[in-house]
Amino acid sequence: MYGSDAIHYPQDEMTTVLLPVTSGCIYNKCTFCSMYKDEEYYEVPLPDIEKQLMNMYVYTDKIFLVGSDPMSIGFKKMKQLLDMVHLHLPYCACVASYAAIRSIFKYSVEELSILHDAGLRLLYIGFETGRDDILKLMNKGHTVEQAVQQAKKLNEANLAFNTIIMYGIAGEGESVDNAIATAKMINQFTTDRVITMNLVIMDRSKLREKVKNHEYITSGRKERLIEIKTLLENLEPEQPTIFDTTHPTNLVRMKGVLPEERRRLLREIRNHIKAHSRDN
Numbered sequence: 001m002y003g004s005d006a007i008h009y010p011q012d013e014m015t016t017v018l019l020p021v022t023s024g025c026i027y028n029k030c031t032f033c034s035m036y037k038d039e040e041y042y043e044v045p046l047p048d049i050e051k052q053l054m055n056m057y058v059y060t061d062k063i064f065l066v067g068s069d070p071m072s073i074g075f076k077k078m079k080q081l082l083d084m085v086h087l088h089l090p091y092c093a094c095v096a097s098y099a100a101i102r103s104i105f106k107y108s109v110e111e112l113s114i115l116h117d118a119g120l121r122l123l124y125i126g127f128e129t130g131r132d133d134i135l136k137l138m139n140k141g142h143t144v145e146q147a148v149q150q151a152k153k154l155n156e157a158n159l160a161f162n163t164i165i166m167y168g169i170a171g172e173g174e175s176v177d178n179a180i181a182t183a184k185m186i187n188q189f190t191t192d193r194v195i196t197m198n199l200v201i202m203d204r205s206k207l208r209e210k211v212k213n214h215e216y217i218t219s220g221r222k223e224r225l226i227e228i229k230t231l232l233e234n235l236e237p238e239q240p241t242i243f244d245t246t247h248p249t250n251l252v253r254m255k256g257v258l259p260e261e262r263r264r265l266l267r268e269i270r271n272h273i274k275a276h277s278r279d280n
């Protein structure tokens, strides 16, 4: 499968038909990530993509583009790909994909809008944090201001996206501040869903080296639970937004719509914090 042994996709796309578009990561420099460390970046040629589409069930209604950031292939190729999807899978109403802030940069609002109309309906984007110092520490390759600008472009193009953030990322003693800054960032745009991930120190990542050298101290479980609570307290979406902590890395599993279900979600997270304090 195009040089990649492991295929990464959002858990909500577990039953979605997968279409490999890239392998490896074009950036491959995030401090916390070693997912594609040994893989060369590679774009699947369009004729190969077309062959895959021709072999799919014609009534497929949704596909997920496989790759760390398929938007990195650029407007022209993405448009051709979506046209092929439309040709071979005429009932496909939604193409979803991961995307990096750095890649959205390459697209104008008009191009994003054209892609939306051609069938691209949902992006999963790693914003990670609303703090510039932590983005720099994690070498994410974008700033908070740039992230907000790209998110607003997507809003203008009517292209829906889910916002992936990572609690624990700011390290010991920084979590509350990180949650407030992250909520402040998210409050500036409209997103379908806020998906939380819990920082995991990956083997062979640069962050693991930093931990080993005492240059980075991880936050504990209680601090991370309080970070989730602070995030929930500070998110003020203008439109109903799903808050989702069900990704397997999370310390607790919760899902609900903000702002309507904020009280219920806060009650749940407070109970988790209380239970943690009781047990320790």
Ligand code: SF4
Pocket (backbone or CB within 6 Å): 025, 026, 027, 028, 029, 030, 033, 034, 035, 036, 068, 100, 126
């Ligand atoms: S987090 Fe995403 S963009 Fe960063 S290195 Fe990993 S796969 Fe690439």
